[in-house]
Amino acid sequence: MNNFFRTIIxxxxxxxxxxxxxxxxxxxxxxxxxxxxxxxxxxxAHAKALPAKVQMAKKF
Structure with missing residues (x-):
C-alpha cells in the first residue's frame, strides 16, 4: 500500500x-x-509453491 494513503487512513x-x-x-x-x-x-513460501501447482495443472 502506498505510504501516503496508509498514513491518511x-x-x-x-x-x-x-x-x-x-x-x-x-x-x-x-x-x-x-x-x-x-x-x-x-x-x-507462497511464491515458491505457486509454480509447482501451475506445472501440475499443465501436465493434466
Whole structure:
C-alpha cells in the first residue's frame, strides 16, 4: 500500500477511535503497522509453491 494513503487512513482511524492524545498516537501506530502488513507482494513460501501447482495443472 502506498505510504501516503496508509498514513491518511491510519490518521483518520486514530482520530475516530482515539480518546486522548496518547491513545490516539498508539492507535495510529497500530493501524499504520497493520496496513503495512497488507501488501500485494506474495510471501516467499507462497511464491515458491505457486509454480509447482501451475506445472501440475499443465501436465493434466
Amino acid at each position: 491510519a490518521a483518520w482511524g486514530a482520530k475516530k477511535l482515539g480518546g486522548g492524545c496518547f491513545s490516539t498516537i498508539i492507535i495510529f501506530v497500530v493501524i499504520y503497522t497493520l496496513l503495512g502488513k497488507c501488501n500485494n507482494q506474495p510471501q516467499t
